[in-house]
Amino acid sequence: MSGRREEILDAAVALADERGLDAVSMRAVAERVGVTPMALYPHVGGKSALLDGMVGRLMSNLAPPRADGAGAPVPADPGWRERLRRFARSGWAMMERHPWAATLLFTRPSVTEDAARAVDEVYAALLAAGVPRAQVPRVERMVSTFLLGYAASLEGGRFGPQETDPRAERGRLPDGDLPGHAELTPWLRRPVDWAAELEADLADLIRLIEAIASDAP
C-alpha cells in the first residue's frame, strides 16, 4: 500500500544488514530516506514499531507462498521430515542474509499473519508426524526456540569469537579442575562447521519427534 512506509522499512533493513541492528536509529534511517527524523513517525510510528515492521518483513520473506484460490498446482507432499528440514533451512538462510534477525525475533511477539503461517507449517509437520495434539504447541516452541537460539548464539558470539572453540584452551586450570574439558580436549580444538552442526541437530530433533509420536496410542 503506502509506498513511503515500504521505502522506510527498506532503508531500515538495509542499514541493519550493512552496519548492524545498533546502527538502525530513527535519525540514520531518516537520513537514508532523505528526510527529517520526525517525518518517519506518521508512517512507521516510533522506534519500537519500526522494529516490529522489520520483523514483519522477515516473516513475509520466510513464509511459503500462499495458496491462492486458483493458483499453481500444489506439489506432492514430501513428508513431514522433509517439510521440517526445508522450513529450518529456509529460516537458516534468512538468518544468514539478515544476521540481526534472531536477536530481534526473541524480543518481538510477531503475531502477524505471516508469522502465524510459519508456525502453522511446523504445527502441520508435527501433526503429520503423529505428535499428540496436546503436545504440539510445546514441541513447536521447543523446536523454534532452539533454531532461533542457535542463530542468536552464532550472531551474538556466544559460541566463541572465531571458528575455534575458546574453551579448548582450558583443559586444566590452576585452581580448579575441569574433568569434562580435559577428556574432550582433542574434540574441542577442532574448528566447528556450524551449518553441518545444524543439520546434525535437525536430525536429532526429528528423532525426538519420532519418539514423542511413538508414545501416542
Place this chain on the structure above:
Amino acid sequence: MSGRREEILDAAVALADERGLDAVSMRAVAERVGVTPMALYPHVGGKSALLDGMVGRLMSNLAPPRADGAGAPVPADPGWRERLRRFARSGWAMMERHPWAATLLFTRPSVTEDAARAVDEVYAALLAAGVPRAQVPRVERMVSTFLLGYAASLEGGRFGPQETDPRAERGRLPDGDLPGHAELTPWLRRPVDWAAELEADLADLIRLIEAIASDAP
C-alpha cells in the same frame, strides 16, 4: 579484591533487577554508587566491560561450589539425569531472579572460569550418559542453547504477552487458512504453565541424550 568494583557491579545488577537491562546506564549506575559517571571507568572499564562483569556475577552464582583441597565430603553421585536436571533448574532459578540474564548471555562469550565450570558440569553429565566424545560439545551447545533460548523467549515476550498464547485466536483468517492452528484451537486456548513445560522439555532432552548414547558401540 577491589571493593569498589564489587560495589559498582552490585549497583548494576540491582538496577537491572529493578528496572530492566535498559536502565543500566553508566550514568544511572554512577548515581546509585554516589559518584560521577567517569569515576566508573578505572574500575570497570566502559559499558561493554561492565556488562561482562555482570555476566561474571551470574556465572559465579550459578557454578556449583568448588571442590577445595581439604573440603567437605563429596555427596554420592546422583546419576547423570539428576545432575542435568539440577543444573537446568539452578539455571532456571537464576533466570527468575535475574530476568535480564538470558538476553545478556546470548551476546557475551563469557569465557570466565566459572562459565567453564558450568559447561563442564554438562560435559560430565553427557559423558556419564555415554554420549560419544565427538558429539558431546555439539549436544552441550544444543542443550544450553535451548535452555537459554527458552528463558530469553519468556523474558523477551516471544511466547506471547501473558499466560495465554495469542495465536489461539487465529484459527481461521479471512484470506488464508491455517489448518494446523484450526486443529489445535482447544489446546492453544489453554494457559501455559511455563515451569511445567520446561520440565517436560527437560524429560525430552534426557530421552534424546539416551538415544544418542545408545547409537555408540
Place this chain on the structure above:
DNA sequence: ACCTGAACACCGTTCAAGT
C-alpha cells in the same frame, strides 16, 4: 590513586510551525 566538570557526538520523542 582516585575523582570531577565541561564538552562532544550521539539517542528517541514532543510540540509548534510551515506548505
Place this chain on the structure above:
DNA sequence: ACCTGAACACCGTTCAAGT
C-alpha cells in the same frame, strides 16, 4: 496530508583538571 526545526531529556566517552 506531509514535512521541518528547535528543543528536551537522555546516552557513552574523551580530555584536562583538581586533590
